[in-house]
Amino acid sequence: MSHGIAIGKVSEGSGVKIPTIRYYEQIGLLPAPPRTEGGRRTYDHKDIERLSFIRHSRELGFDIDQIQTLLALQDRPDQSCADADAIAKARLAEVARKIASLTALQAELKRMVEGCSHGRVETCRVIEILADHDKCKHHQQAN
Amino acid sequence: MSHGIAIGKVSEGSGVKIPTIRYYEQIGLLPAPPRTEGGRRTYDHKDIERLSFIRHSRELGFDIDQIQTLLALQDRPDQSCADADAIAKARLAEVARKIASLTALQAELKRMVEGCSHGRVETCRVIEILADHDKCKHHQQAN
DNA sequence: CTTGCTCCTATAGCCACTGGAGGATGTACG
DNA sequence: CGTACATCCTCCAGTGGCTATAGGAGCAAG
Numbered sequence: 001m002s003h004g005i006a007i008g009k010v011s012e013g014s015g016v017k018i019p020t021i022r023y024y025e026q027i028g029l030l031p032a033p034p035r036t037e038g039g040r041r042t043y044d045h046k047d048i049e050r051l052s053f054i055r056h057s058r059e060l061g062f063d064i065d066q067i068q069t070l071l072a073l074q075d076r077p078d079q080s081c082a083d084a085d086a087i088a089k090a091r092l093a094e095v096a097r098k099i100a101s102l103t104a105l106q107a108e109l110k111r112m113v114e115g116c117s118h119g120r121v122e123t124c125r126v127i128e129i130l131a132d133h134d135k136c137k138h139h140q141q142a143n
Numbered sequence: 144m145s146h147g148i149a150i151g152k153v154s155e156g157s158g159v160k161i162p163t164i165r166y167y168e169q170i171g172l173l174p175a176p177p178r179t180e181g182g183r184r185t186y187d188h189k190d191i192e193r194l195s196f197i198r199h200s201r202e203l204g205f206d207i208d209q210i211q212t213l214l215a216l217q218d219r220p221d222q223s224c225a226d227a228d229a230i231a232k233a234r235l236a237e238v239a240r241k242i243a244s245l246t247a248l249q250a251e252l253k254r255m256v257e258g259c260s261h262g263r264v265e266t267c268r269v270i271e272i273l274a275d276h277d278k279c280k281h282h283q284q285a286n
Numbered sequence: 287c288t289t290g291c292t293c294c295t296a297t298a299g300c301c302a303c304t305g306g307a308g309g310a311t312g313t314a315c316g
Numbered sequence: 317c318g319t320a321c322a323t324c325c326t327c328c329a330g331t332g333g334c335t336a337t338a339g340g341a342g343c344a345a346g
Binding site: 049052053056057060061070073074076077078079080081082084085087088089091092095096098099102103105106108109110112113116117118119120121122123124126127129130131 | 192195196199200203204213216217219220221222223224225227228230231232234235238239241242245246248249251252253255256259260261262263264265266267269270272273274
């Protein structure tokens with residue numbers, strides 16, 4: 001008879017950790033659910049779906065603001081999906097940039113590691129390259 | 144006559160922002176420099192080199208702890224560079240993992256965007272895929 | 287009724303900075 | 317010598333997206 005899923009089950013079902021669920025409620029990403037008399041949160045299946053959506057979006061690297069927009073779009077199925085498309089495209093471009101940046105990084109790290117003579121620091125290419133930026137091509141970000 | 148480079152010049156010379164230099168001093172990554180009578184920090188060329196080293200290391204994605212170790216190694220040129228090598232190799236592996244993860248992400252985002260019918264949200268593949276994780280392969284991280 | 291699990295709030299910490307307020311110092315010029 | 321202005325100082329708060337801890341309360345099974 002009891003409808004109302006406890007936060008632990010919701011966490012299991014969605015793959016989002018309990019403190020994270022509460023955090024999402026706090027920042028307004030997830031609506032505050034009704035409570036039991038004792039003050040415990042009671043969710044339903046829609047909430048699990050919403051959290052799964054959020055988790056998957058986070059895994060794809062969308063930030064909270066973008067997820068807010070995506071969730072809002074999901075709730076209005078008769079609207080144009082141009083916004084969702086734009087957000088996904090922006091993220092795709094971002095990912096492509098990051099891959100390019102990391103690939104350049106990888107090349108530099110490889111040169112460092114392969115050039116290491118495994119001797120003393122004095123002749124170590126790792127330290128050398130770190131010390132002198134001119135010994136490598138310029139690049140932007142890491143991560 | 145005045146030796147002692149002001150923080151602004153050091154910032155220019157190293158490419159590290161002024162507040163970041165002070166932050167590095169605070170966390171012990173950069174030694175606290177002598178001060179003028181008025182209390183201003185006075186640096187020398189070694190400091191600029193050290194900060195360039197730090198900046199370059201950060202660009203390569205090493206964290207502060209790793210940079211501490213790398214800096215310590217740089218100061219002792221007669222030691223084995225095995226530690227530096229290990230740190231660089233670890234970072235290289237990390238970067239490779241991240242590239243793989245991002246490439247998987249890219250594929251999923253591409254499928255999303257390319258599948259988008261540019262119609263209404265109802266039939267939007269972007270939203271659909273986000274909502275239903277089973278419609279895509281499993282993966283781990285983002286960024 | 288008691289054990290033990292789940293849940294609650296509130297607060298602080300993580301990383302590596304970044305920015306602002308509000309004031310002191312150093313310098314170039316008239 | 318006075319003043320305008322650039323540069324610097326400290327302290328503190330904020331960023332994003334959580335994660336962890338302390339100290340307690342609720343709830344179901346045995």
